[in-house]
Amino acid sequence: MAGGSTQPGRGVMAKALDVLSAFDGSRDGLPLGELSRRCGLPLSTTRRLAADLVAEEVLERLPDRRYVVGRRLWQLGLLARVQGDLRDVALPFLQDLYEATRENVHLAVRDGDAALYLERLHGRASVPLVSRPGGRLPLHATGVGKVLLAHSPPEVVAEVVAGAAKVTPYTITEPGRLVRELGEVRRRGYARTVQEMTLGTCSVAVPVVDAEGAVVASIGLVMATRKDPTRHLAPLRVAAGGISRALR
Numbered sequence: 088m089a090g091g092s093t094q095p096g097r098g099v100m101a102k103a104l105d106v107l108s109a110f111d112g113s114r115d116g117l118p119l120g121e122l123s124r125r126c127g128l129p130l131s132t133t134r135r136l137a138a139d140l141v142a143e144e145v146l147e148r149l150p151d152r153r154y155v156v157g158r159r160l161w162q163l164g165l166l167a168r169v170q171g172d173l174r175d176v177a178l179p180f181l182q183d184l185y186e187a188t189r190e191n192v193h194l195a196v197r198d199g200d201a202a203l204y205l206e207r208l209h210g211r212a213s214v215p216l217v218s219r220p221g222g223r224l225p226l227h228a229t230g231v232g233k234v235l236l237a238h239s240p241p242e243v244v245a246e247v248v249a250g251a252a253k254v255t256p257y258t259i260t261e262p263g264r265l266v267r268e269l270g271e272v273r274r275r276g277y278a279r280t281v282q283e284m285t286l287g288t289c290s291v292a293v294p295v296v297d298a299e300g301a302v303v304a305s306i307g308l309v310m311a312t313r314k315d316p317t318r319h320l321a322p323l324r325v326a327a328g329g330i331s332r333a334l335r
Contacts, residue, residue, distance in 0.1 A: 099136075102126075102128060102132065102136060103136050103139070103140065105126040105127065105128060106122065106126050106128070106133060106136050106137060106140065106146075107140070107145070107146075107156075107160070108126065109122055109125035109126040110154075110155075110156055115153070115155075116149060116153035116154055116155040117153060117154055117155075118152060118153050118154075119133060119134060119137065119152065119154070122137065122154055137154055140157070141154075141157070143159060144157045144158055144159040144160075145157050145159050145160045146160070173194075173196070173205065173303070173304060173334070174194065174205045174206050176330060176333045176334060177194050177205075177206065177295070177304070177306070177330045177333075178206065180306075180326040180327075180329045180330050180333075181194060181206060181208055181306065181326065182208065183322075183326060184208075184306070184308075184322055184323065184326040185208040185209075185210070187319075187322040188308055188319050188322060188323075189210060190308045190309065190310045190319065191207065191208070191209045191216055191218075191308060191309040191310065192206075192207065192208040192209070192306070192307075192308060193206070193207055193218060193230075193231050193292070193305075193306060193307045193308070193309065194206040194207075194231075194304060194305075194306050195229075195231040195232065195235065195304065195305050195306075195307070196235070196303065196304045196305075197226065197232075197235040197236070197239060197243075198223060200225075200226060200243065200246060200247050200250070201223035201224060201225060201226060201232075202223065202224050202225070202226050202229055202231050202232035202235055202305075203221075203222075203223050204218050204219060204220055204221065204222050204223070204224070204231075205220060205304075206220055207219060207220055216285060216288065216309055217284070217285060218309075224284060225251075225252075225254060225284070226239075226247050227247055227248070227251045227258070227259065227260070227265060228251075228254045228255075228258045228280070228283045228284045229280065229283070229284050229290065229292075229307075230278045230279065230280045230290030230291055230292035230305075230307040230308075230309070230316075231278075231290075231292040231305035231306065231307040232305075233268070233269065233272055233278035233280065233292065234272060234277070234278045234292045234293065234294050234302070234305035234307070235294075235302065235304075235305050236269060237269040237270075237272035237273050237278065238273065238294060238301075238302035244266075244269065248262050248265050248266060249262070251265060254283065254284055255282055255283060255284065255285070255286055257281060257282040257283050257286075258283045258284070259283060276293060276294070276324075277291055277292060277293045277317075277320060277323075277324075278290075278291070278292045278293075278305075278307075279291050279292075279316060279317065281312060282312060285309075287311060287312055288309050288310065288311060288312060289309070289310060289311075289312045289314070289316050290307050290308060290309040290310070290316055291307060291308055291316035291317055291319065291320060291323065292305050292306065292307030292308070292323075293305065293306060293307070293320070293323050293324055293327045294327065295327050295330045295331050295334070296331045297331070297334055297335070298334065298335040303334070304330070306323065306326060306327050306330070307323070308323060
């Protein structure tokens with residue numbers, strides 16, 4: 088349920104935000120009933136708010152009656168300054184990384200207990216993925232997410248480890264094993280996953296740091312499991328280093 092929608096006395100703006108939050112990770116749209124269930128509002132209230140948001144082009148209603156994020160919300164999202172600045176700085180380095188590897192390239196930051204994807208570069212030969220710009224995926228199940236989690240405050244690590252759920256049969260969720268792996272990520276300077284988020288894929292990711300040496304983002308590559316992702320560590324680290332220097 089998004090944001091505790093059943094609390095009494097909440098205003099229209101808060102309820103509208105609940106409706107919008109329900110779209111997290113839903114690239115194919117949501118029918119009204121599912122939208123109502125996710126945001127925890129009565130069907131009639133959800134219908135009214137969705138209609139208002141469609142009228143303002145914040146949502147769009149498709150011919151099959153599913154709702155998707157509208158053009159206006161996407162435009163507003165591009166104005167998010169901190170994440171937008173990071174994306175703009177990183178994009179030339181991400182493009183070079185894609186040209187060097189021809190694999191899926193990701194840029195992500197930590198958003199609470201999830202990895203928020205700011206950019207993804209891919210081509211026709213890239214392996215299909217569930218990630219997309221603006222989407223959120225579990226920290227513990229993705230390469231970029233593990234880098235971000237390994238450098239998160241202890242309370243965040245404890246919360247994520249305690250609530251880690253399997254996305255595939257290969258997702259590491261055992262608390263002791265996951266904590267040990269995060270320690271390895273910090274020690275060796277990169278994270279690696281094999282089929283933990285999407286079957287048939289593997290990934291490698293490294294941190295991006297600011298002028299104080301704090302990890303502010305992660306960049307990663309995702310490819311088919313028949314390939315060894317660590318063979319691309321050199322260009323990946325060059326790209327991360329370039330972004331880190333450009334942020335100073």
